Amino acid sequence: MSKPIIVWFRQDLRREDNPALHAAYEQGVHVIPVYILDDVNSGDYKMGGASRWWLHQSLNKLNDSLSGHLSVFAGDAADIIPKIAKSAGAQAVYWNRCYEPWRTERDKTIKQTLKDDGLDVKSFNGSLLWEPWDTHKDDDTPYKVFTPFYKKGCLANNGEPPHPISAPERLTYGDAPKGAVSIDDLGLMPSIKWYDTMDKEWTPGEDGAMQRLEDFLDQGLRGYKEGRNFPDKLNVSRLSPHLHYGEISPRTVWHKARQVMIAEHAETDGETFCSELGWREFSNNLLYHFPTLPEEPLQEKFNNFEWHKNDEALERWQKGMTGYPIVDAGMRELWATGYMHNRVRMIVGSFLVKDLLLHWKHGERWFWDTLVDADLANNSASWQWIAGCGADAAPYFRIFNPVSQGQKFDPEGNYVRRWVPEIASLPDKYLHAPWETDHDCDYPDPIVDHKQAREEALALFKAISG
């Protein structure tokens, strides 16, 4: 019998459109599916609490779909992979690429070690529509502005992304390598039971991801362009955690969305939705070409910016106790569900960096720990974007007004009333500015005066914008 192939699962926890798994299957040999929780190499970017909760569910689903043959390990992948490859007598190790700097560095080492050991190593594109090295300007430098990146760099130069490939029909499995642990042993589930709401809100895993996509295309694609801005509407896909863990591939999302778009003559909505996948590509591109993106402002002039230090204000922001209903609603949605509507992410982000003048890293850190869709590329690129120090960033003077944003995008107050119940009985008129009424609510006074905070921010940001 010929030697088995190890398929190393990472952020591609699915069978459909999984190039590494498919390639191993096509070799017609035994497959050994492996997952490694690597908290050794990930530095400051070890998965946060919410991400771990999600991963626990997702690994169980993947293990089920592999008939219980997923072998799980914890530790330094650079030690574990060569060791199990040897003990299993494997001929090859296949995986789908990840793009976080700590991973690319680690994987490079592993690839070399395996090759030195005489193994075949192949990596594939399972997570992006186009590879970061295939999109660059005519002068070979990476794009830093979204629109030309997407239109020219991606669509015009590379064309439509490839169609998804099917799941392997019948896999045969090699023996589990020694030293594997159970998924429970990874200790991914929180010790305090805080995840009741999350359980109700989400269905991690490949089936849940596909169902979510179909529900969205059915109920949310029509009207997406406008409706996606309203946090109480069903016009957002909520696919981000599924995409992050690779429970569904972006190629599948892209092509299914386009099918529906064409069938229903929803061109504008479909294109807008696909361009959101484009933003995901853009973030990954930035992270790949600028590996310090999570740490350092992309625009150097921000190195001199004097962010405030205020632990109490940070805590009030984190807990959703700023006294601005739309901000607090978002922060509480995040805490309860591991997710926040994108429009509201922009509002709370602007509030942290421009109203409170706190460093965007505080926002990045908090989101990293609390989001189920925490993704290094998206999270870093987006925080730099809202802070104004990133690529194609919001100009320094773009400061969201939390009252008018609330009135504009949550006019009926359904979203705020759901997450900030203590002011639910206020009339619509005062819901986004409760300090303007005498009604007695057990709700904090505004942490800052927005008008005043705005002027202070304008002065500070202007000073470095030279």
Added chain:
DNA sequence: TGAAATGTTGGGGCG
């Protein structure tokens, strides 16, 4: 993928 300040226009009330 803002918002506020400032400028312009035009209808209507009024003497």
Added chain:
DNA sequence: ACGCCCCAACATTTC
């Protein structure tokens, strides 16, 4: 009828 004022509505500029 006419000029004047007010102000909403819209446009432009500024941060």
